[in-house]
Each structure stands twice: as structure tokens, then as C-alpha cells.
Amino acid sequence: MAPAEDDISIEEKRVYAGSAGRTDAYVATESGVVRVALSADKVGAFDMVARDPARGAAVLPRRAAPDLLGVATDDGLLVAPVGDDIAFEPVEVGPAPAVAVGVHDGAFLVAGDDGEIDRIAIGSDATAGDATADDATADDATATRIGSVPDPRAIDGPLVAAADGVHRVNEGDAAESGPSLVSVGLDDARDVAGSGMPLAATADGLYWLGNGWMPAREGDAEAVAADGDGHAMAVVDGDLFVHESDGEWGTEAWNAAELPVDEEPVALGYGPGVSVAVTDAGTLCVDAGDGWRHQVVGVRGVAGVALAVVE
Incomplete structure (x- = not known):
């Protein structure tokens, strides 16, 4: 059981950083957001x-x-600088309720429950291709509507997973039309990975984008993540599969991985040198190259995980 937040000092949190540095995993759940401190495969303190x-x-x-x-x-997009003390601020522009969020080209992409997709730049002068102002806050947010999809499920990089398949952000000409969404195929997409090789998890299986969408694993694919450097993970029929090279992406390139708990992974993510899988029972598993370690976080309704370097 994790100590209460008031009992966790900054120094105690830094114990987990060591020479490897500290990465925080933020787990989105039906109860809120849980932060878990990681240093390589060492799992430290966690708090809501x-x-x-x-x-x-x-x-x-x-x-x-x-x-x-x-x-x-449900209230839209909340943002907070990453650090020891997390203080969220609501973004007053963009869709609400929000059902998915991703990052592309220096801005957030946010999906509303009505299917509308907005590009939200933090910083009044932020434009496509320009990272957000370093001192900007939620008060400096501007939203640009880029399109809509039926039943959006996930966003990663320029890709959006929706009931009718995968959509991709088309940057267009900022002076004329601006960014828009283009359908790029498949059906019933549950998750996407837009870093490096485009990947999609669908009801029919896991796909990679070659000469069109090519099958990687058949089955019911629920989640996928990639680090942009040839490493990727996917959940198919409740099992975790791992891709470890930047070569082939077909079936033979994916190997089954055995987690240290008999639970189904539902959310996947990457940080510097670490892979993270969070299970439906609320267990966070982390692998830094020497096998999986785990920590029971004790939350249900896991919807996603995002990793950030703290120090």
C-alpha cells in the first residue's frame, strides 16, 4: 500500500531516480489520475x-x-506541468466532455464525445510546427476544429482511432485550409500508435501500414503503443505481444510476452528506456530490458497511461 501523499517527501520520491533518472507514469482511470514514480524498472511511490x-x-x-x-x-481537457506538485487547470476551449487526448506537432489533439476533434495549442502565438510557449498556461490555449469522426476511441500522433476505422491529420496549407482529418482505412479501430511505423488495433486484428494496412496479428486487438524507434507493444485476444526491432512488422516479428501477473493488460506506454503495461486489475508492469517488474496500484477502469521524464 502506498503511503499517503502528505507522507511522501520530495526526497523520498527522488530515491527512485538514482543514476537512471525518474520517469513518472500517469494512469488515467475511472477514479482519477494515478502517478507512479519509475526509475528504470524500479517502481517507487504512487499517489492520486x-x-x-x-x-x-x-x-x-x-x-x-x-x-x-x-x-x-467529462469537463474537457485538464493540463498541468509535470513535476513533484501537480496542479491541473481546465482548458476553457475545445470539446467537453473529452473522451481521448493525444499530442501532435506541438499541440494537444482532443476528441469530444460528439466526435469533434480539436487541435489545442497552449500559447496564444502557438502555430502548427512550433512547440508551445515554454511559460504558457491553460489560459493561453487556442482551439482549432480539424474534423469529426464517429465514436472516437484513441489518439496518438497524427492518428485517430474511431468506429469507422483510422483517420489521419492532414496538415494542409495553414494559409488556406489548415489541418483536417482524412480517413485512411480499416474498421472498428480501438487504438493507434502514431510514432514511427503507424499501427492500429482493431476488432479484426493488429495492423501496420506498409503498402496499405498489412496484418500483424489476427484476433481481437484492444491496445497498441510504440516508441518511434522500432519498439512496440500490442494486446491481442488479451495477450501482450512485443516488437523489438525496426525491421519486419509481420506476424513473425511479434513475440508473446509473459507479464508477472495473470491479468489482462489494457493500457500501454513507453518512456526513455522503459515499457509500461497497466492491467485491468490495476497493476502497473514495467520492463527496462531485464524482465517485467510490477506494482499493484489498486485502481479500476484503466483508460490509458502516459509517461513523462521528471529528472
């Missing part, structure tokens, strides 16, 4: 940093300021 039911989480990198954590909630 938000009590609004969360449908997804994403981290927006910034150059000279802490990265921004964005969380999709």
Missing part, C-alpha cells in the same frame, strides 16, 4: 493526483519548461 474520472492522458514536450500533462475528462 486528480480525482476527476479520466478517459485518457498524453504528455506534450516543451523545450525549456516542464512538459505538460493533458487529461481528457
